Amino acid sequence: MNDTKYSILFMRDDLDVRRFRLNPFWLKALVFTLVMLVVLASGGIYFGATALLDNLALKRENTELARRLKEAELRLTTLENMEKILESYDSSDLQSLLQNPEATTDTAADADDQTPDINLSELFPRVDTGSVRLEDMRLNLGPKQLQVNFNLLNNLNNTLLSGDTELALVTNDGRVVPLETQGTDLSFQIQRRKPMRARISLPDAVEADSVYGVRLTVKREDGKVIFSETYPQHRLD
Structure with a gap:
């Protein structure tokens, strides 16, 4: 039983028949190799698809983070703009406004005549x-x-x-x-x-x-x- 071999015949019209004897071990090794190649290819496709999906998820997350960063930059720019506008006013007027806001009510009309209104949204x-x-x-x-x-x-x-x-x-x-x-x-x-x-x-x-x-x-x-x-x-x- 141990001497069993498989014969493979190659026949052509213009040549003599050629015969190759193959040990069952090598035949099994060939089948095993083909199976392993299929398994490895399937694993490669699976991990490739998983990596692609992860990459797409990271891109979406990056886009969301970029949007949040842009909104944060906008809020920061708005605060900087407001700070710049406030710095253009007299510091003593701002201090008096913060300490006694009711005292500025009587002089609001005079201040409007001297200082133009500034609309930050405009x-x-x-x-x-x-x-x-x-x-x-x-x-x-x-x-x-x-x-x-x-x-x-x-x-x-x-x-x-x-x-x-x-x-x-x-x-x-x-x-x-x-x-x-x-x-x-x-x-x-x-x-x-x-x-x-x-x-x-x-x-x-x-x-x-x-x-x-x-x-x-x-x-x-x-x-x-x-x-x-x-x-x-x-x-x-």
């Missing part, structure tokens, strides 16, 4: 409809000009997006000064992305030292604002 509006995304933002504010560099990405798949980009300066005293962007390449008609580059001269009436930040607004062709953000000067490159 000074620092933020709009993000999700239609576009800005990457690699660089705003360089010099003594006489503003240099703008960023990539504008279209988030609307298979949709051609057209519009224009507007810039304005926000001063320390609460003024919003629009910048003249005619002659610059800040209009867009994009399917996926467009690099935006421009150099804009500052108005003669505005000194760079008096600028608190730069407001960037992206509008569609129909005039609807799809993105607006104010970038404080200390965060500009």
Whole structure:
């Protein structure tokens, strides 16, 4: 029984019959090897699919964390903006207001005549409809000009997006000064992305030292604002 062998015959019309004798051990080893290859391939597919699902879950988690970080940055920017506005007021007036708020009621009308009302929601509006995304933002504010560099990405798949980009300066005293962007390449008609580059001269009436930040607004062709953000000067490159 131990001498049992399997014969394998190879026959061709133009050649003699060839016979190979195979020990049952090698036949079993071949079958075992094929089974192991199938098992290993199945295991590889399983672990590959598991790793892919884990990767997708991590991407979703990363997206959620990025969204929370963006919201936290927005709240921080709003607080910084409020702090900057409060710093522009006289400290003694603020101190008296905190210590005796009722005492300021009688002088509120006179103060209104001397100090213009500042609406923070108008000074620092933020709009993000999700239609576009800005990457690699660089705003360089010099003594006489503003240099703008960023990539504008279209988030609307298979949709051609057209519009224009507007810039304005926000001063320390609460003024919003629009910048003249005619002659610059800040209009867009994009399917996926467009690099935006421009150099804009500052108005003669505005000194760079008096600028608190730069407001960037992206509008569609129909005039609807799809993105607006104010970038404080200390965060500009």
